[in-house]
Amino acid sequence: MDNLGKTNKQVLDRYLKLEADSGKIQLEYLWIDGTGEGIRSKCRTIDFVPKDVSELPIWNYDGSSTYQAEGSNSDMYLQPVAIFNDPFRLGNNKLVMCEVNKYNKLPADTNYRHTCREVMDRAKHEHPWFGIEQEYTMLSQDGHPFGWPKQGFPGPQGPYYCGVGANKVYGRDIVEAHYRACLYAGVKIAGCNAEVMPAQWEFQVGPCEGIDMGDHLWVARYILHRVSEDFGVVITLDPKPMPGDWNGAGAHTNYSTKSMREEGGLAHIEKAITKLSTKHDIHIKYYDPKEGEDNKRRLTGRHETSSIQDFSAGVANRGASIRIPRQVAEEGQGYLEDRRPASNCDPYRVTEIIVRTTVLDE
Ligand code: ADP
Ligand code: MN
Ligand code: MN
Ligand code: MN
Numbered sequence: 001m002d003n004l005g006k007t008n009k010q011v012l013d014r015y016l017k018l019e020a021d022s023g024k025i026q027l028e029y030l031w032i033d034g035t036g037e038g039i040r041s042k043c044r045t046i047d048f049v050p051k052d053v054s055e056l057p058i059w060n061y062d063g064s065s066t067y068q069a070e071g072s073n074s075d076m077y078l079q080p081v082a083i084f085n086d087p088f089r090l091g092n093n094k095l096v097m098c099e100v101n102k103y104n105k106l107p108a109d110t111n112y113r114h115t116c117r118e119v120m121d122r123a124k125h126e127h128p129w130f131g132i133e134q135e136y137t138m139l140s141q142d143g144h145p146f147g148w149p150k151q152g153f154p155g156p157q158g159p160y161y162c163g164v165g166a167n168k169v170y171g172r173d174i175v176e177a178h179y180r181a182c183l184y185a186g187v188k189i190a191g192c193n194a195e196v197m198p199a200q201w202e203f204q205v206g207p208c209e210g211i212d213m214g215d216h217l218w219v220a221r222y223i224l225h226r227v228s229e230d231f232g233v234v235i236t237l238d239p240k241p242m243p244g245d246w247n248g249a250g251a252h253t254n255y256s257t258k259s260m261r262e263e264g265g266l267a268h269i270e271k272a273i274t275k276l277s278t279k280h281d282i283h284i285k286y287y288d289p290k291e292g293e294d295n296k297r298r299l300t301g302r303h304e305t306s307s308i309q310d311f312s313a314g315v316a317n318r319g320a321s322i323r324i325p326r327q328v329a330e331e332g333q334g335y336l337e338d339r340r341p342a343s344n345c346d347p348y349r350v351t352e353i354i355v356r357t358t359v360l361d362e
Pocket of ligand 4 (some may be wrong): 133252
């Protein structure tokens with residue numbers, strides 16, 4: 001509160017109403033830091049309204065502060081790759097997704113978009129589509145799940161998934177705000193629901209073709225963290241935030257190629273599953289930032305997961321690595337769901353390895 005009794009947000013609104021002079025606009029550049037899961041951003045002014053991402057300048061930042069470089073040689077390059085409307089500043093202001101390159105112009109260690117883009121280019125005849133279900137957990141600033149009693153635990157899981165009521169779901173305001181902000185930005189958000197563990201939620205992005213999947217999901221994550229900041233709530237993408245009898249969080253990846261979506265597609269889905277079955281271990285390495293260490297806590301064979309060691313597939317089976325949705329089996333065409341990726345996965349890595357295994361036979 002200020003001395004007139006206004007909240008800081010009400011005070012801020014006064015300034016956000018100011019119209020920028022002479023066509024100046026603000027660009028918020030977003031990028032992935034050296035952890036492979038953290039998102040960073042910074043702002044600059046330009047004096048034209050960009051129509052295409054190719055018009056935007058390359059920029060740089062201090063990689064020694066993002067776990068990406070030594071202080072003595074710290075400049076990293078930001079290469080703009082996709083633009084979205086800015087749901088926070090409105091007007092012509094933009095969010096700009098960037099790839100990170102090192103001082104020698106080679107991709108940074110956690111720039112997985114670079115190879116993903118090459119793979120998607122080589123597979124474009126198959127028009128790979130993805131839809132990712134992003135699960136996440138809201139925390140209070142003290143690190144405790146948002147809305148949970150400060151001492152003890154909420155009642156056991158059962159009533160919370162897709163629940164309604166103040167004793168079933170916590171944080172719906174944030175979910176609603178995030179959904180609208182994604183639509184405004186131009187992120188292809190497809191739906192949302194409350195999850196099995198209280199304070200856990202999901203949104204889906206897709207279907208997106210090729211490289212767009214990673215771009216749209218990373219921007220949706222940025223918007224989620226940014227909206228939650230306004231509400232004083234912290235978002236964690238940890239795949240198992242609460243040990244014990246509480247569901248973990250995944251990033252189920254729904255996937256199809258042109259052949260799978262056409263008549264007789266089920267045979268192509270089954271062929272892809274056979275290929276995936278021979279590459280389980282390498283896929284697990286691509287499905288979380290710690291090459292399986294994070295996902296090990298989640299993929300236990302319980303709580304609607306398969307065991308991290310074994311590959312399995314089945315129609316309507318939510319305890320399998322790969323699920324063929326019931327409707328897809330009945331219609332004989334459609335898509336498959338890879339249930340293994342962790343909530344903190346890099347979608348560029350996940351989509352790249354799926355296409356390499358199933359389309360490029362690498
Ligand atoms: P679940 O039943 O596993 O909870 P959801 O409804 O949460 O499934 O998510 C399904 C996702 O599948 C959506 O994001 C949707 O965009 C995506 N999807 C639908 N059809 C296809 C397709 N042909 N190829 C790839 N993804 C698809
Ligand atoms: Mn879902
Ligand atoms: Mn879910
Ligand atoms: Mn799912």
